[in-house]
Structures are given as C-alpha cells and as structure tokens.
Amino acid sequence: MDAFSMGLIAAMGALATVAGASEDIESDVGSQSNPNSQVQLAAQVGNPHRIYNKAISGEPPANALWCATAAIVAYTLITAFQMPALMALVAGASVAALFNGVFSMSAYFGRNSSQARFNQWVYLDIVRYTTPSIMAHAWITSFCIATISYIMVYMLPTPHPFPMPIIALIWGLAVGAIGSSVGDIHYGGEREFQNRQFGCGLNTMLSGQIVRKAEAGLRNSIDNAWFCTKFGGPATGMGFGLTVFLDNWRTTVFDPVTQATYAILMGVFFILVEVAYNHYIERSVRRKYGPYPEYKGDVAA
Amino acid sequence: MMFDETTIIYILEIIVGGLLVGVGVHFVPVGGAPAAMAQATGIGTGTVQLAAGSGLTGLLAAGLMMSVTDNIWLVLASGAVGAGIMVGSTMLTGSWIYAYAVGVPFASAKVTYDPITGFSQPPYIAPGTVGHGIPTVCYVSGLIGGMMGGLGGAMIYYALYLINGNAALSAMFAIGIFLVNAVIASWNIQGTIEGFHDPKFKKWPFAFRACLIASALLALASVFITGGA
Numbered sequence: 379m380d381a382f383s384m385g386l387i388a389a390m391g392a393l394a395t396v397a398g399a400s401e402d403i404e405s406d407v408g409s410q411s412n413p414n415s416q417v418q419l420a421a422q423v424g425n426p427h428r429i430y431n432k433a434i435s436g437e438p439p440a441n442a443l444w445c446a447t448a449a450i451v452a453y454t455l456i457t458a459f460q461m462p463a464l465m466a467l468v469a470g471a472s473v474a475a476l477f478n479g480v481f482s483m484s485a486y487f488g489r490n491s492s493q494a495r496f497n498q499w500v501y502l503d504i505v506r507y508t509t510p511s512i513m514a515h516a517w518i519t520s521f522c523i524a525t526i527s528y529i530m531v532y533m534l535p536t537p538h539p540f541p542m543p544i545i546a547l548i549w550g551l552a553v554g555a556i557g558s559s560v561g562d563i564h565y566g567g568e569r570e571f572q573n574r575q576f577g578c579g580l581n582t583m584l585s586g587q588i589v590r591k592a593e594a595g596l597r598n599s600i601d602n603a604w605f606c607t608k609f610g611g612p613a614t615g616m617g618f619g620l621t622v623f624l625d626n627w628r629t630t631v632f633d634p635v636t637q638a639t640y641a642i643l644m645g646v647f648f649i650l651v652e653v654a655y656n657h658y659i660e661r662s663v664r665r666k667y668g669p670y671p672e673y674k675g676d677v678a679a
Numbered sequence: 680m681m682f683d684e685t686t687i688i689y690i691l692e693i694i695v696g697g698l699l700v701g702v703g704v705h706f707v708p709v710g711g712a713p714a715a716m717a718q719a720t721g722i723g724t725g726t727v728q729l730a731a732g733s734g735l736t737g738l739l740a741a742g743l744m745m746s747v748t749d750n751i752w753l754v755l756a757s758g759a760v761g762a763g764i765m766v767g768s769t770m771l772t773g774s775w776i777y778a779y780a781v782g783v784p785f786a787s788a789k790v791t792y793d794p795i796t797g798f799s800q801p802p803y804i805a806p807g808t809v810g811h812g813i814p815t816v817c818y819v820s821g822l823i824g825g826m827m828g829g830l831g832g833a834m835i836y837y838a839l840y841l842i843n844g845n846a847a848l849s850a851m852f853a854i855g856i857f858l859v860n861a862v863i864a865s866w867n868i869q870g871t872i873e874g875f876h877d878p879k880f881k882k883w884p885f886a887f888r889a890c891l892i893a894s895a896l897l898a899l900a901s902v903f904i905t906g907g908a
Contacts, residue, residue: 413715413716503850551732563723625740635747635748664803
C-alpha cells in the first residue's frame with residue numbers, strides 16, 4: 379500500500395457517495411421505484427396529481443444500463459480514439475444522460491396517458507422542467523460510477539480483471555439496489571404521506587392518499603427532491619460509499635497476493651461491526667419510541 | 680479440451696453455485712413496495728434487485744482475488760465477504776431511515792419474539808401495517824442470504840474462469856446464471872419474505888428443485904459456449 383493508492387481509494391469512496399446520493403435523488407424526482415406504486419395508485423383512487431412517473435423498470439437494471447452505457451462510450455473513446463480519460467468519461471456520461479431522458483419522457487407519457495380514464499393529465503410543463511433535472515442527476519451517477527470503474531481497471535495497484543463496462547454494470551446494479559432499499563423509504567415512508575401521524579408505517583387504509591399540495595401551490599417532483607436531499611439522498615450515498623470504500627480498502631491495505639486472509643478477516647470484522655450497530659439502533663429506537671398506544675395484546679412490551 | 684472429469688467437476692461447481700444463489704435469496708428480508716412505505720418488515724426493494732446487487736458486488740471481489748490466486752477458498756471467501764459488506768451497509772443505512780426519518784421501531788409481524796434477541800414484536804407494530812424496519816433476526820438472515828449469493832456467484836465465476844481463462848466472458852455468464860436463479864427463487868417467494876424465521880421460508884425445497892434443473896442446463900450451455908468440452 380502506498381499513499382497514492384490510498385488516495386485513489388478515498389476518491390472512489392467520495393465518488394461512490396456522490397453517486398449514491400444523486401442516484402436516489404434521480405429516482406425521487408422521477409418517482410421511479412417502490413414508492414411509485416402509491417403515485418400510480420393515487421390517480422386510480424381519485425387523486426390525480428402532478429408527480430413525475432417513470433417507474434417502467436426497477437432501479438438496479440435502469441442504473442446498470444446508464445452506467446454501463448457511460449463506461450462503454452468512455453472505454454471506446456479511450457481505447458480506439460486515444461481521448462483523455464476525463465473527456466471520455468464526460469462524453470460517456472452525457473450519452474447515458476440522453477438515454478435517461480428518452481427513458482424518462484417515454485415512461486411519463488406512457489404511464490400518465492394510460493391513466494386518462496382516472497382523470498390523470500399529461501402535464502407538458504412537468505415534462506419540460508422535471509426531465510432535465512432527472513437527466514442531470516443520471517449524468518452525475520453515471521459519471522461517478524464510470525470513473526470508479528476507470529480507477530479500478532487502470533489506476534489501482536492490483537488492477538481489476540473485468541473490463542470497465544462490466545464493472546460499471548455491476549456497480550450500477552449495486553447503486554440501484556441501495557438507492558431502492560435506502561433512500562426510497564424516505565420518499566415513500568415519509569414524504570409521500572406527510573398528511574398522517576408521524577412515527578408509524580403507512581396504514582393500509584391510506585394507500586393512494588398521497589400528499590398533493592405543497593407549501594405553495596401543488597406539489598410536484600422537484601419539491602420531493604428538495605425534501606429527500608436532506609436525508610434520503612445522503613444516507614443512500616453513505617450506503618454505497620461504505621460498500622465501495624470498505625470493499626476496496628481491505629484489498630488495498632492488505633495485498634491480495636500475500637495477505638489475502640487478512641483482507642477477508644477484515645471484511646468479516648466490518649460485517650460484525652455493522653450487525654452490532656444495527657442492533658444498537660434497534661434497541662435505542664425501541665427504548666425512545668416505546669410500544670404503540672393502540673396495542674392491547676397480551677405480549678409484554 | 681476433452682469432456683473429462685475435470686469438466687464434470689466444473690459443471691457441478693456451477694450447479695452448486697446456482698443452488699447457493701437460489702436458496703440464499705430466501706434468506707434476504709425483502710418487503711418489496713410495502714416495505715418502502717414502512718408497511719411491511721424488511722428492505723424496501725425487490726428480491727432479485729437486492730440479491731443481484733449484493734451477489735454481484737461479491738463477484739467483483741472474487742474476480743479481483745481470482746486474478747492473483749487460484750486458491751478456491753480465498754476466492755469463495757472473498758466473494759462472500761464482498762457481498763456481505765454490500766448487504767450489511769445497505770441494511771444499516773436503511774435502518775437509519777426507518778429509525779430517524781420515518782420514526783418507527785423495528786418489528787416483525789411473523790414472530791412474537793425475535794428468535795435472536797428475544798425482543799417482543801407485536802407491541803411495536805404500527806396499526807394497519809405488518810411490521811416495519813429491520814430487526815436483528817432479519818439483519819442476520821439478510822447477511823446469510825447475501826453471503827450465500829456472493830459465495831454462489833464466486834463459485835460459478837471460479838469454474839468458468841478455469842474453463843476459458845477469460846475474465847469478461849466468465850463474469851457475464853456468472854451474472855446471467857446468477858440472475859436466472861435469483862428470479863426463480865423470487866417466484867417461489869412471491870414478493871415478500873422476512874428471512875429464515877418466516878413461514879414462507881419452508882418453501883425453499885421447491886426453488887431448490889427448479890434451480891437445480893435450471894442450473895444444470897445453464898452449466899452445460901455455458902461450459903460448451905465459453906470454450907469447454
């Protein structure tokens with residue numbers, strides 16, 4: 379291990395944190411994920427809305443597509459046209475963002491026009507000013523992940539044997555999985571249902587009753603992104619940043635050729651610390667929030 | 680290359696890897712869309728999504744290890760640990776959101792007491808939901824599942840790499856075999872599962888049989904196509 383490779387690992391961790399945050403905000407501003415089931419349901423139960431709606435694919439495959447596209451374009455420009463790496467990565471991310479724009483707009487038109495019978499409109503102003511924001515976030519995600527792949531293949535002391543696009547595909551799947559598991563809870567569990575009592579899950583009776591009014595005027599997806607940027611996005615970034623940083627840190631600090639066992643034991647140690655931390659959170663929230671007052675069963679609290 | 684006993688061992692390794700993925704998916708506590716609204720226990724995403732995200736992160740770690748050594752135990756352990764780190768970080772940061780943004784205690788609706796910590800569950804379930812958050816039993820189950828997925832992916836990759844010596848080709852086939860087994864298992868799960876304490880977990884033998892057949896066919900195909908036999 380030397381200072382340069384340690385710096386690269388730190389840069390990868392930072393890029394991954396940014397990628398995770400932008401991925402989550404991209405899915406919140408475009409409403410592409412599990413919480414979108416409520417957005418989709420809202421019009422059907424009589425609540426037409428002005429929320430963007432592009433959930434025609436799960437987040438992991440969609441992000442795998444954009445990240446792999448960015449990496450393929452960058453890889454081609456670097457190897458076939460000898461373009462400087464940074465320029466090639468920027469060009470790759472731009473192509474990925476264009477893919478994202480086509481995906482988002484066709485999804486919005488398709489999903490909302492299919493709900494015409496529920497009085498759900500296709501709002502052209504929403505398309506005009508929300509789509510560029512979605513594309514911008516997709517650009518950041520795919521740029522960061524293509525750069526991580528570039529560092530792993532070309533710059534680390536132990537270069538990764540997979541080609542850049544496959545690494546970007548796998549990290550794209552992973553960032554989508556994390557964004558869908560972490561940040562979307564903030565959007566679905568909290569932001570969509572601020573009209574109910576705080577501190578409980580969504581009661582099944584309230585399904586589809588999403589909040590449609592904003593601080594001023596009608597709520598749209600930009601308002602949702604503003605809210606989710608405060609916690610859901612950064613938490614997703616932490617999740618993906620931890621994954622990339624811890625996974626690569628252990629194989630950089632401990633040389634995989636001579637100290638492979640230490641690298642694996644270090645990974646096991648990280649996992650045990652995470653189990654203990656989760657258990658701590660569980661105990662502390664049980665203590666602070668206490669049981670629900672409506673509970674009248676016979677099991678001791 | 681002849682269709683000799685070495686090739687048969689590689690094919691068996693791919694089948695075992697596929698089975699590990701198929702059974703491992705049953706351990707991952709996924710609540711699907713309801714969990715994203717804190718309406719069901721587990722992680723708020725789909726089965727395949729999380730299993731693929733973690734297992735393939737393990738594949739990256741295994742691929743790196745495979746490029747410097749051909750010791751199978753190191754490659755497999757590296758794959759399992761890489762996947763464990765990913766699924767562990769995901770569940771941990773997901774817990775932050777449940778605890779500090781949605782403000783719910785963690786509770787499972789499938790058991791009265793957490794089998795690991797012994798905490799009572801029903802008093803902490805919000806009315807109108809079937810649990811929320813990631814209790815310790817779900818966390819441990821998710822780690823087991825994620826690590827089994829990483830182990831399976833690493834085993835498939837290991838066998839394929841020894842057959843054809845091409846990292847990119849082996850990785851693509853490993854991703855494909857991984858996803859097929861994960862999808863078969865999630866049909867068996869039908870959307871949501873909380874982990875090994877969930878009554879649905881008892882259905883795993885069905886997925887085991889289906890994954891056995893699928894993995895055998897895929898193993899043969901991938902060995903022939905990628906340059907074996």
